[in-house]
Amino acid sequence: MADLLKKFFKGLELDSRMLGMIGALLLLWISFNFFTDGRFLTPRNLFNLSVQTASVAVMATGMVFVIVTRHIDLSVGSLLGFLGMLMGALQVHILPQYLGFGHPTIWIITVIFGIGIGVLIGAAQGWVIGFLAVPSFIVTLGGFLIYRGAAWWVTTGQTVAPLDVTYKLLGGGAEGTLGADISWLAGAAASIIAVVLMIQSRRQKQSHGFSLKPIWAEYTLGAIAVAMIMGFVTVMNSYPLSKGAVKRIFDARSEEIPQFAVVHGVAIPVLIVVIVAIVMTLVAKKTRFGRYIFATGGNPEAAELSGVDTKMLTVKVFALMGGLTAIAAVIASARLGSVGNDLGTLDELRVIAAAVIGGTALSGGFGTIYGALLGALIMQSLQSGMAMVGVDAPLQSIVVGLVLVLAVYLDIAYRRRAGK
Template identity: 40%
Template sequence: MAANLQVEDSKARPQHPIKSLLGTMDVRAYTMIAAVVLIWIFFGVLNETFFTARNLSNLFTQMSVTAILAIGMVLVIVAGHIDLSVGSIVGLTGGIAAILSNWLGLPVGVVLLCTLAAGFLLGLIQGWLVAYRAIPAFIVTLGGMMIFRGILLGVTNSTTISVSDPVFMALGNAYFSRIFGLILSTAAVAFIAVAILRKRSSRKAYGFDVSPFGVDITKLVIYGGAAFAFVLTMNNYKGIPFPIIFVMILALIFSYISNKTTFGRHVYAIGGNADAAKLSGINIKSRTMMVFVFSGLLSSIAAIVLTSRLTSATITAGEMYELDAIAACVIGGTSLMGGVGTIFGAIIGALVMTSLDNGMSLMGMESFWQYIVKGTILVIAVWLDISNKNRKAKKA
C-alpha cells in the first residue's frame, strides 16, 4: 500500500523543467549535435573561412550524398545486415544516367525513371539473394560492390561521361529562392508546434504525464531558431541548395516509414530478435528483401545528385561511399548488432563526417589524415556502442 502511494505521489509531483527537458531527449542524438558544434568551433577558430555562408552551403551540399545513402543504410543495419555495395551502385547508376542523357539524348524524366529503376532492380536482386537464398549480406554486397564497379568500367570504357542537359545539372547545382527558404522555415516551425501540441493532447487523453508547458516552448524556440538560422545562413549565399531539400524530404518519408508503419516496426523487431519476430508471424524474408530494395533505390537517388553536381559520371564515383554511409549510421547511434537506429541520428552522423572532411580540407591537411581521423572515430563509436550494451546487460 505504501509503495502504491509512493508511486502515485511521484506521478503527481511535477518534475523540474530541466530534468523534464533532458528526459524527453534522445541523449545519443543530442550528444552528436554537441559534437558537431564542437567540430565547427574547432575548425572555425583555426580557419575563418569555415563559417562563411559559401563554405557552409558547400558543406551541406557535400553532405547530401552521404546523408541519402545513410538513410537507406539505417534500415539495412537495423534489420541486422550490412550493404557494402551502395558506393558501387552510386557509380553504376550515375554512369547509366550520364549515358542515357549524353549518349542517347533522352529526356530528363526518362533518364531519372530509368536510373531509379536500375537502383531498384540492383537492390531487389541483392535482397532476394540475402532473404530467399540465405546468402550472408556481407558476401552478397561485397560481390555486388565488385560486380557493379566492373560493369561500370565496361559500359563506360573506363572514360568520364559528361552531362550537358541543363535541367539534369540543376538537380545538384541549383538553389531555391530566398523567399522559398523563409516560407520553408516558417512552415517547419508551424509543423513542430503542431506536433508538440498533438503529443501533449495525446498524452493527456491517455492519462500519461505531460511535460511543463515551458519545456515545450523551450523546445520550439530551439528547433525553430535552428531552422531560421539555417535558412538565413543559406540565404546569405545563394539560397537553399536543391540536394538539401531532397535530403529533408527523404528523411521525413523514411522517418515516417520506420516509426509509423507496420513495416518499420517489423524491421526493428527483426533486428532486435529474429527468432521472436518469426514466431510472432512477421514475414522476415519479404521485409529483409525490401530493406535492400530501399537501399538500392536511395543509392540511385544519391547517384543522380552526385552526377548532377559534378556534371559528369566518372569511374571512381561512389568509391568508399559505403564506408562513409556506415560510419554516419554508427556515429549517429545505429547499432551494428541490429534493432537500434534512427534516420535523424544517421543524418547527424553524415554531418559529422562531412564537417571533418570539409574542415580538414580547408586546413590543407593531406587526404590520408582524413581517412585516419574518420576511421578512428568509427572504431570509437562502435566501441562506445558495445560498451553501452554491455553496461545495460550487466544492470539487467
C-alpha cells in the first residue's frame, strides 16, 4: 500500500514544497476549527477569510517579481494608504462637484486615477533604484515614511467617507458578490480554463520533446483542480444573506423580496484576485518580460551581458508593483467603506511574508504566483484564527514573526537539500 501511494504521488510530480504549504494550511484550519468549536470552517468565516486575504494577495503577486529580481519593497503598505486616501478624496470631495453624487462614472475614474498614480510612483522608485543605483531597501524605506506622511496631508488626518456606492462593491460584503448563479458560471469557466491550460502545457512539452506525466496523472490533477474550484464555489453559495441585507438589496432594486434563501456567492475581491493571479502567471511564464525577470534574478551579470536592460526592467517591475498596490488599495478601502490614516498599516510586512512563505527566494531567481497566494492565505488564516481563539494582539505579532523566521529557515534548508 505504501509503495502504491509513493508511486501515485511520484507520478503526479507535485512540488513537495507546495504540498507542505497545503498541509500546513489544512493543519491550521483543522486546529482553529477545533479550538473555536467548529466556527472557523463555516461558510461565513471562509467567505470573510477570502475577502480579508484579497488585498494582500494582490500585492503579494507583485512582490514575487520584486524579490525574484533581488530587490525588496518596504513601501507598499504606506503607498496603499496614500493611494487609498487620494482615491477617497477624489470620489468624495472632487468628482461630485463636477459630476454630481452617485454618478455612474465616479468609481471608474477613481480606479483608473489610482492605478495611474500607483504606476507612476512605482516607476519613480524603480528609476531611482535602477538608474541611480540606490539600494531598494533605502528607497522603499524612504517611501514607507514619505507616503504615510503624504496620506495625512491629503485630508489633514480626517477620515474620508462615505465612499461611492458602486465603488464599495469592489470590496465585497453583502452587495459586493457575484450571487449564486453567476458564481456557478464563473466556477465552471474557471474549471474549463484550468483544464485547457493543462492540455496546452502538455502539448507544449510534447512538442519540445520534454518528458510527460502519465495520462492518468494529468486526469487526476485536472479532477483535483475542478473539484477545488467547484468546492470553493459551493461553500460560498452556502452562506446565506441576512434578512436585513436581502431587504436592503431588493428595496434598492424596487423588486419583491424572494421567498427562497439568497446567498452571497463568490465575492468580487476574490474574482479580482483570480484575474490578477492568472495575468501575473501568464506574464511570468509566457512573456519575454517574465523570462527577463527570472533570468535577471538568477544571474544579473549574465542577463545584462545577454542584452537585458536590467535598469529599465527594474523600473517596469516597480511600476507593476505600484499598479497592483493601487488595485489592493481599491479592495481595502472599498471593503471598509471609508479611508482612514491607518489604512495599510503593516501590510508591507504581510505582503513580504506571504511571498516568502510561498517559496519566493530572498536570494532571487525563484518564486511562484500560486505560492504567494497560498502564503497570503496562510498568513490571514493564522491571524484570523488567533483572533477568533482570543489571542491578544501583541502575542499574534510574536507568533507571526516566529512563523516568518521559521518559513525562511525551512526554505533555505529545502534549497540546500535540493541543491538549488
